[in-house]
Amino acid sequence: MRNPLNDKIVNVKPSGIRKFFDIVSEMPDAISLGVGEPDFDTPWHVRDEGIFSLEKGKTFYTSNAGLMGLRQEISAYINRRQGITYDPAKEILVTVGGSEAIDVALRCMLNPGEEVIIPQPCYVSYEPCAVMADGVPVIIDLKHENDFRLTPEELEAAITDKTKVLVLAFPNNPTGAIMERKDLEAIAEVIIKHDIYVISDEIYSELSYHGDHVSIATLPGMKERTIMINGFSKSYAMTGWRLGYACGPEVILKQMIKLHQFAIMCAPTTSQYAAIEALRNGDEDVAAMRESYNERRRYLLHVFREMGLECFEPFGAFYVFPCIKEFGMTSDEFAIRFLEEEKVAVVPGTAFGDSGEGFLRISYAYSLDNLKEALGRMKRFITRLREEKDKN
Amino acid sequence: MRERILTIIEKDSRIDLKELAVMLGKEEIDVVNEIAAMEKEGIICGYHTLIDWEKTSIEKVSALIEVRVTPQRGQGFDNIAERIYNYPEVNSVYLISGAYDLLVTLEGKSLKEVSNFVSDKLSTLDTVLSTATHFILKKYKDHGTVLTQKNLDERLKFTP
Numbered sequence: 215m216r217n218p219l220n221d222k223i224v225n226v227k228p229s230g231i232r233k234f235f236d237i238v239s240e241m242p243d244a245i246s247l248g249v250g251e252p253d254f255d256t257p258w259h260v261r262d263e264g265i266f267s268l269e270k271g272k273t274f275y276t277s278n279a280g281l282m283g284l285r286q287e288i289s290a291y292i293n294r295r296q297g298i299t300y301d302p303a304k305e306i307l308v309t310v311g312g313s314e315a316i317d318v319a320l321r322c323m324l325n326p327g328e329e330v331i332i333p334q335p336c337y338v339s340y341e342p343c344a345v346m347a348d349g350v351p352v353i354i355d356l357k358h359e360n361d362f363r364l365t366p367e368e369l370e371a372a373i374t375d376k377t378k379v380l381v382l383a384f385p386n387n388p389t390g391a392i393m394e395r396k397d398l399e400a401i402a403e404v405i406i407k408h409d410i411y412v413i414s415d416e417i418y419s420e421l422s423y424h425g426d427h428v429s430i431a432t433l434p435g436m437k438e439r440t441i442m443i444n445g446f447s448k449s450y451a452m453t454g455w456r457l458g459y460a461c462g463p464e465v466i467l468k469q470m471i472k473l474h475q476f477a478i479m480c481a482p483t484t485s486q487y488a489a490i491e492a493l494r495n496g497d498e499d500v501a502a503m504r505e506s507y508n509e510r511r512r513y514l515l516h517v518f519r520e521m522g523l524e525c526f527e528p529f530g531a532f533y534v535f536p537c538i539k540e541f542g543m544t545s546d547e548f549a550i551r552f553l554e555e556e557k558v559a560v561v562p563g564t565a566f567g568d569s570g571e572g573f574l575r576i577s578y579a580y581s582l583d584n585l586k587e588a589l590g591r592m593k594r595f596i597t598r599l600r601e602e603k604d605k606n
Numbered sequence: 607m608r609e610r611i612l613t614i615i616e617k618d619s620r621i622d623l624k625e626l627a628v629m630l631g632k633e634e635i636d637v638v639n640e641i642a643a644m645e646k647e648g649i650i651c652g653y654h655t656l657i658d659w660e661k662t663s664i665e666k667v668s669a670l671i672e673v674r675v676t677p678q679r680g681q682g683f684d685n686i687a688e689r690i691y692n693y694p695e696v697n698s699v700y701l702i703s704g705a706y707d708l709l710v711t712l713e714g715k716s717l718k719e720v721s722n723f724v725s726d727k728l729s730t731l732d733t734v735l736s737t738a739t740h741f742i743l744k745k746y747k748d749h750g751t752v753l754t755q756k757n758l759d760e761r762l763k764f765t766p
Contacts, residue, residue, distance in 0.1 A: 229766060231765070235762075235763065238764060239763075244763070248763055248764040248765070249761050249762065249763065249765050250765040250766055251765055253759070253761070338766040339766075387766075505610070509630065510629070512629055512630070512631050513625065559763055559764065561764065580759075582625075
């Protein structure tokens with residue numbers, strides 16, 4: 215038989231997390247610090263609105279771009295949080311999670327051979343999606359000493375005459391790094407100078423613990439060259455509802471809506487009704503969850519400091535990214551031994567790019583009891599590693 | 607700081623104060639002092655344990671009693687409320703708006719004990735006009751805690 219497959223997808227490396235997933239599945243008593251989703255349930259009033267929409271028989275397709283009522287609420291929300299306005303009729307697309315928005319944006323913006331700058335460590339899907347969109351990923355290895363923020367020098371050095379898009383993802387998964395206004399201003403200058411576009415994945419925007427999140431789209435000259443992506447998964451604990459959105463200039467959104475229409479039709483209707491309620495009456499829920507994450511973040515950092523484990527202070531998302539270079543093992547080796555010896559699952563930094571080598575992603579989207587138990591085991595484990603090292 | 611401390615210890619009064627201080631980004635001594643101050647000011651009134659007696663072999667009966675009373679000149683409802691809350695078997699007494707005046711919650715060893723309390727002690731008070739007793743059949747949720755189910759973490763162990 216003929217080869218049924220497309221070479222590009224065959225050559226895409228599977229997600230580095232997969233291997234650990236398989237090992238953990240064999241260990242029912244393992245505890246995990248490996249999840250990338252909130253430990254909260256979706257607030258009840260939001261779930262209730264979804265249920266109510268089902269009871270009323272709202273089970274049909276919505277318009278391709280999403281319910282107008284939802285797009286209006288999204289527009290109002292962005293205005294309230296960022297002070298800029300997107301036209302609900304032309305500049306907002308409701309997607310199946312932020313993930314679809316990333317995929318659609320890349321496919322609508324890239325011509326074959328055009329380069330996409332992807333600062334790593336980062337979420338796992340940008341690179342494969344860029345490849346599948348015929349783009350050429352150009353990786354910037356972000357540095358620990360810069361707290362994993364992107365500097366204008368790094369960006370400048372990565373730009374060629376083929377550069378089309380920069381993917382910017384802050385607050386960042388997996389590092390927890392943020393970009394403050396001054397950091398964004400510095401790179402915006404480079405972006406405008408070279409006339410490139412930005413896909414700004416701001417899915418963790420509400421989980422920022424050092425002042426409010428600033429979107430790059432709010433800087434002068436940036437709104438017209440930025441696709442701002444956000445969603446409900448992290449801020450409202452709605453991962454399973456699969457709902458996100460993209461906002462940007464009409465000229466790009468028009469094509470994105472077209473592609474979305476042919477590929478997806480529309481985002482899930484029930485989720486859209488629930489999301490309207492989330493945006494209308496969910497600000498307090500978001501604030502309460504943020505406060506709770508922040509408390510656990512402080513606790514985790516404090517315990518790492520007590521253990522003498524090197525870790526920069528992350529101000530966003532719900533991850534810490536401690537450095538394990540002192541133990542002289544790779545992230546993979548550390549994670550596998552930790553799992554086998556102490557039955558705690560963490561994600562090696564390399565799952566998010568080569569520059570994650572020497573680091574671990576540890577999620578604090580867990581109850582304090584769970585965190586305490588896991589950190590107790592971690593302390594035991596690294597004490598043992600240090601003793602081993604002293605012997606040799 | 608007070609609001610956060612209260613929000614957290616209302617859910618978990620046994621939290622280690624050192625950990626609480628770390629979580630709030632404060633010094634332990636400041637948190638300890640703040641709690642002591644709130645105890646003194648009567649903001650923190652006690653530290654109780656939420657028990658689901660149903661799961662023990664100990665028999666308990668709880669009831670809500672709606673009480674209509676005649677308020678007394680110069681004292682309003684305070685005097686009658688005090689006469690009721692002084693009984694040790696009374697758990698709580700609230701003055702409420704609506705069709706009746708006081709809501710009394712009560713715990714006894716048996717239906718009979720609760721009924722006797724209502725007929726012998728409560729109804730016979732001069733100012734009590736009428737009572738309506740509701741026995742609690744099942745507690746689903748108490749003090750913000752759901753008693754009927756255990757929440758399991760059903761998330762995948764690894765997600766990017």
